[in-house]
Amino acid sequence: MITQNVVENIMFEAMRLAATQMPPDVRSALESAVDEESEEIAKAHLVSCLKNAELSESGKGLVCGDTGFPLYFVKIGTNVNIEGGVPAIYRAAQAATRRATAEAYLRPTMVDPISRANPGDNIGPGMPKVEIIFTDTPCGLDIIAAPKGGGSEIFGTFYRMLFPSDGLAGIKKFVIECIKDSCYAGKICPPAIVGVGIGGTADLCMKLAKEAALLRPVGTVNSDPRMAELERELHDAARQLGIGPMGSRGINCVMGLHIAGAVTHTAALPVAFNAQCLIGRRWRSIIDESGEVIFSGDVSGWKEF
Amino acid sequence: MNIRNIKLPLSPEDAESLKLGEIVSVSGMIFTGRSRFHIRAIENDIYPTINYHDINCFFHVGPVMKKENDDWEVVSIEPTSSIRFERYGADVVRKFKLRTLIGKTTMGPRTAAALKEVGGVYLSKIGVCGNQLKAQVSKVHEVYFLDELGKTEATWVMEVENFGPFFVAIDAHGNNYFENLDQSASNKLPEIEAALGIPAGYDFTIVNGSTENA
Structure with a gap:
């Protein structure tokens, strides 16, 4: 009992x-991103986050x-x-x-x-x-x-009811444009863990997006090969935007892109986006x-x- | 990293010379506020009675504060997203003649125009930095509207020393660091979407009549 x-x-x-x-999977993703970025401000954003976490881990803040x-x-x-x-x-x-x-x-x-x-x-x-x-x-x-x-939840939450004829192209357009808009000026605190829900009802779809962002370790691969392929494609596309840490010029606006799916109505293709910030x-x-x-x-x- | 320290209140000469993307820290007096400060100052003409000429740096933040033996301790002081204050940003800058704003993200074109009028700049945070910044707060001087607004939305007046680093996101000429970057991402988008297999001219199915996307 x-x-x-x-x-x-x-x-x-x-x-x-x-x-x-700071969770260990998030820390190692940020450390890899520091090595990859070349712009001074992009690097400084990441180094600052890691230092801030060290301070809080030694009892000096949050x-x-x-x-x-x-x-x-x-x-x-x-x-x-x-x-x-x-x-x-x-x-x-x-x-x-x-x-x-x-x-x-x-x-x-x-x-x-x-x-x-x-x-x-x-x-x-x-x-x-x-x-x-x-x-x-x-x-x-x-x-x-x-x-x-607040940043990731307030600026990084989107939902759209697509239709079967919108197809995979619709899902991709929705996600890449959400990433671009929400990373503007660092609103969602990039590099973000992007959760995408596909299917279900509106509320289930958003719940899936949130769980994918919050509850899946960064760097893991989806067990569904179709979803894994979509994740890889969208993550690669996000890296082409030229937006880096905290919205500065760089590469890493997305740390992980995680999709979760559910069956849905034969007339519907709901898609939801929910971001988790870089400290995860x-x-x-x-x-x-x-x-x-x-x-x-x-x-x-x-x-x- | 080369950090230029700026004395507060910001002088017209310093404001004029600050360049987009330049990395700075500030020393002097600051005051804090968020949504409630902006709404109340403009809609209700209610604001803290501080000397805005001397205490002229508006820091967008809701600090985590803890009272220890009658003294306020800053647990963490993490800049908050300024862009959501854009509705009132320009009016607040004009009303108090503010020449230094500090926060997270940026402000929109109306606030940038107001900053240009008063000769002011907007500084944006670097990374997540609330623990580093709190070590640079030398004294918590005063708090306004604590009972009414609570610790997060209250206005705290603080003295800071080499507080930062931040980078110049809006300069005194109304230029915004993020605008160019956003334009460049928008320009890349068609090619990125094509590579994802999204046909040129593709749009979502519209079901709401002709006004949607108009």
Whole structure:
């Protein structure tokens, strides 16, 4: 039996780590990009990000000062019993978010959309956002905390209902133009991890795009060869735009291009775009039946892509 | 990296001499603000009563602040995206005669024109730098509208020393670093799309009548 208190503690810790550490796959992608860029400002953008992360890892600040939207992705295995049942996870997420805000690991950023009033604790209707999925494997309680930065979410979210006659050309045009527009002046903090959803309903399509951006390790290849080919083509195309880190002159406006698909209506071809910024904030905590907890920046296997 | 340090408030001579893409740091007094500052100053004529002649550098940021023994500690101070203030940017520059703006991204053509009028520049951040910048804040002097707006949207007045680096994204002549780059990407787009197998003249199926894409 896992108590609500334990769930709160590991959610807090995952959020704290996400806010202060750079995931290893993201770091190595940025390091490769530094070597590749030749313009002074392009290089300086990347070096600054890596240095900023080193400072936060040694206890001097945050990986980024905009800690964004507090998101939790929770996977529940067959071997998990939670005191108070699954709804305890929502209560734990609220308590963890409130504590992370009080201890200044999260900036108080969530406000009422109309009055703009700020309660100061990042809690309100819909926030923190908790996605819960169940699996039929004994994977324990597998949580990813992702403080999703404002830049990437606000400037890097697009959806379009295409039609079957728009074809693959439509998907490609949509994605490459989204990349160009959202990278202008560094709005989404490039090099971005670009998530693309294809298929489903409008909400499922956007969810797939977000999961592809946030929950898949950078540098991995799609298990569907058709998607893998499309990813490679679009990533190569983005590198031809001449837009680099933080929108400066350069090559690397995209760090990874990840597609996730779902079946859809025979009349429809929905496509969604969601970007994750260059610091790729997310951290994972897994607790198994013995109560042992693992914290990790590696998100592989949380979901299959 | 060659960094030129600029004294605040920015002198007309320094403003005139700053070149697009030049890398600079600033020393002196700054004040902070975001959307709420812009909207309230222009729509409601509500703004912090600071001496804008001396404290003339507007830093677009919502710092992460923590109170330790009655003193404010800056946890992180990461510039925020200025481009979203474009609706009010020019009016704010004119109203307070602001000659230095610092933020993330850039501003649009209306603000660039206002900066040209007052002889001001826009400086854009380099990378993600909130932890590096906080070490260059020598003193938090004052905070305005904290109770009303909260820590993120409140206006903080701070003293900074060799604060940066930033690069000149809009110069005092109204030129924008990103405009040329965007034009060049737009020019490359047809060729990139052709290589992706998108036919020339291709467009999405239009289902909303003739006004869409008009």
